[in-house]
Amino acid sequence: MTTTSPPQPGELSLPARPSWPDATGHFGIFGGRFVPEALIAALDELTEAYEAMRVDPAFLDEFARLQRDYTGRPSPVTEVPKFAEHCGGARVLLKREDLNHTGSHKINNVLGQALLTKRIGKTRVIAETGAGQHGVATATAAALMGLSCTVYMGEEDTRRQALNVARMRLLGAEVVPVTTGSRTLKDAINEAFRDWVTNVETTNYVFGTVAGPHPFPAMVRDFQRVIGDEARGQVLEREGRLPDAVLACVGGGSNAIGIFTAFVPDGGVRLIGLEAGGDGVDTPRHAATITGGTPGVLHGARSYLLQDDNGQTIESHSISAGLDYPGVGPEHSYLHDIGRAEYRPITDAEAMEAFALLCRTEGIIPAIESAHALAGAMKLGREVDPGALLLVNLSGRGDKDVETASRWFGLGDREQVAPGPGMDTDQQPTEGAVSNHEAVAGQDAGERA
Amino acid sequence: MSTLEDRIGAAKAEGRAALIGYLPVGYPDVDASIAAMVAIVEAGADAIEIGVPYSDPGIDGPVIQEAVDVAVRAGVGMRDVLHAVEAVSAAGAAAVVMSYWNPIERYGVDRFATDLAAAGGAGAITPDLIPDEAGEWIAASERADLDRVFLVAPSSTDARLRSTAAASRGFVYVASTMGVTGARATVSDAAQTLVARTREARPDIPLCVGLGVSNGAQAAELAAFADGVIVGSAYVRAMLDGRGPDGVRALTEDLAAGVRRAGVRA
Numbered sequence: 191m192t193t194t195s196p197p198q199p200g201e202l203s204l205p206a207r208p209s210w211p212d213a214t215g216h217f218g219i220f221g222g223r224f225v226p227e228a229l230i231a232a233l234d235e236l237t238e239a240y241e242a243m244r245v246d247p248a249f250l251d252e253f254a255r256l257q258r259d260y261t262g263r264p265s266p267v268t269e270v271p272k273f274a275e276h277c278g279g280a281r282v283l284l285k286r287e288d289l290n291h292t293g294s295h296k297i298n299n300v301l302g303q304a305l306l307t308k309r310i311g312k313t314r315v316i317a318e319t320g321a322g323q324h325g326v327a328t329a330t331a332a333a334l335m336g337l338s339c340t341v342y343m344g345e346e347d348t349r350r351q352a353l354n355v356a357r358m359r360l361l362g363a364e365v366v367p368v369t370t371g372s373r374t375l376k377d378a379i380n381e382a383f384r385d386w387v388t389n390v391e392t393t394n395y396v397f398g399t400v401a402g403p404h405p406f407p408a409m410v411r412d413f414q415r416v417i418g419d420e421a422r423g424q425v426l427e428r429e430g431r432l433p434d435a436v437l438a439c440v441g442g443g444s445n446a447i448g449i450f451t452a453f454v455p456d457g458g459v460r461l462i463g464l465e466a467g468g469d470g471v472d473t474p475r476h477a478a479t480i481t482g483g484t485p486g487v488l489h490g491a492r493s494y495l496l497q498d499d500n501g502q503t504i505e506s507h508s509i510s511a512g513l514d515y516p517g518v519g520p521e522h523s524y525l526h527d528i529g530r531a532e533y534r535p536i537t538d539a540e541a542m543e544a545f546a547l548l549c550r551t552e553g554i555i556p557a558i559e560s561a562h563a564l565a566g567a568m569k570l571g572r573e574v575d576p577g578a579l580l581l582v583n584l585s586g587r588g589d590k591d592v593e594t595a596s597r598w599f600g601l602g603d604r605e606q607v608a609p610g611p612g613m614d615t616d617q618q619p620t621e622g623a624v625s626n627h628e629a630v631a632g633q634d635a636g637e638r639a
Numbered sequence: 640m641s642t643l644e645d646r647i648g649a650a651k652a653e654g655r656a657a658l659i660g661y662l663p664v665g666y667p668d669v670d671a672s673i674a675a676m677v678a679i680v681e682a683g684a685d686a687i688e689i690g691v692p693y694s695d696p697g698i699d700g701p702v703i704q705e706a707v708d709v710a711v712r713a714g715v716g717m718r719d720v721l722h723a724v725e726a727v728s729a730a731g732a733a734a735v736v737m738s739y740w741n742p743i744e745r746y747g748v749d750r751f752a753t754d755l756a757a758a759g760g761a762g763a764i765t766p767d768l769i770p771d772e773a774g775e776w777i778a779a780s781e782r783a784d785l786d787r788v789f790l791v792a793p794s795s796t797d798a799r800l801r802s803t804a805a806a807s808r809g810f811v812y813v814a815s816t817m818g819v820t821g822a823r824a825t826v827s828d829a830a831q832t833l834v835a836r837t838r839e840a841r842p843d844i845p846l847c848v849g850l851g852v853s854n855g856a857q858a859a860e861l862a863a864f865a866d867g868v869i870v871g872s873a874y875v876r877a878m879l880d881g882r883g884p885d886g887v888r889a890l891t892e893d894l895a896a897g898v899r900r901a902g903v904r905a
Contacts, residue, residue, distance in 0.1 A: 214771065223769060223771065224767050224769075225769070226698045226790060226792070227792045227803065228814060230769060230794070230795070231792075231794035371694065371708070377695075380695055380697050384818075387698065388817060388818035486741050486744060487740050490767075499716070499745070500714070500715075500717065500742060502694040502711050503694040
């Protein structure tokens, strides 16, 4: 397949695109454009400019140069044998997107969209952010390319992710805490769309995930697919074979689409998305959109979403701000419905167990988002044949999550780390987590708990 | 037969533009919102846009969102909306439902069309549904003989003005400014340009202008070139301020005088 064959002289090194979406952005019944007419011209402009740019050698050279010299691509693949001891008999390889500049996969997409912004002659970018990783990446690209930048972030998330708020401000971005609705990512997206519809002449919306109206799901996929294109080649080179399964966490789903896309044609490779199960999908407090949702329209596209009988979006819950989203990208809904990918929930407690385990066994602090994928590997490893090869997308690093994790595990001085107003009881240790923690950390933790 | 076209045509026969008022169902509660709609009808509005509460009202500004959030939290749904449709129709105005697409899709597109027609509704305005995605709704509204109102915007190309106006029935909603709903000090010059462009795209359908109108003077300004004037946030503001049926009645009287002041459109 074209993703692994080296480019021929005079030929663009573009990997083969999936046959979806269609020309109007539909992935089967999913996707499309459910937006006010006022935004259609901007979406058309973006689509046209992007389709021209993606085959323009000058853009591809510039994008490749930035990925190499600025982001630090290719990101390595690391085998984690001590972590894998907790994954049945499976071997585990991590794709290290946590080592990218800015600390996650989000930079891959943002550099592409920032170049596109300059190409269409706009001077200002806006973005939504949940965990703050996409906001930080957008603020970074804006600083690099001389664009002004406004980031919308749910007020609740500005508290959970104070470090990233500070980073964005240091980078020169304006961070607007959003106080409408549930004050999280979904409301930040609403506010960003409102800004865009008002300021569309000067402003480009740098969307952070593979959701939203066409062309965002396809465009963000194309910018993120470098993860899987690299990883497929890296695994083939070191193992002489493809992995048995590829695992990634799914909120909106950009890191998952990024690593899945290259493997979609490889029918023998299982693609597994791990959704945020929160307190459990049998409770109202989760963000497992495909597992627990139904098809509907949210934020400009048809996809699975968490909704009630009146079609109102249900507020999601996850310990991970980056997965705390009641929608999901339409391509995931499509991959689910055609049976090409599987989606499973991981609870907060399971994710935090995997988080602690990777820290202690391998010296890698993962983002809590990515810890959901690690927990998925721990479960899957026990189901598959010994020696199975699991490729996990470590989509981000956990520096931003240190406070949340400290609170969860009861580390540090409790009086100094009193829960802030945004921290409700869900972030206190549960019994399950304490016992997990004891298993991982031993005596130390037992004393604290 | 288009109910909305008839209503707007009747206003025109009186030498004036039509007045269309918007309120969401369920603020401060279902009964009070319906009472306010009826008061608006009694004070002279030709049609009521009956808003379906939605959790993610992406095109609405803070005023409408504040009211709608209350209704969403109270669990107001399509059944309540259909009660409002019955009440507005009984009071003598055209009842047109204004809904983001997901509540309609969730209720069932065919079921919505059937139930809306049975309640005496004229049709629906769908602010986040463009004709390109509206196949199911176009078929259902045809079957139920309902009007379907799509929006045009200053950024719409001539080709899109043509296709959107062609897909509309009842009237075309001319969203006169780029941006979210909310009262504005001045009504954009862009409105007149957009009305003229849309009229060229399709001369035989009424054009109603919305976004930003809050008083009789602005209504008069728009009535000089539009077939109808849509007022939303100003009504919601009156409700949020607790001015109730008397407040919206007074506002309607000012607006109704405005749409008459402009005289017959040339």
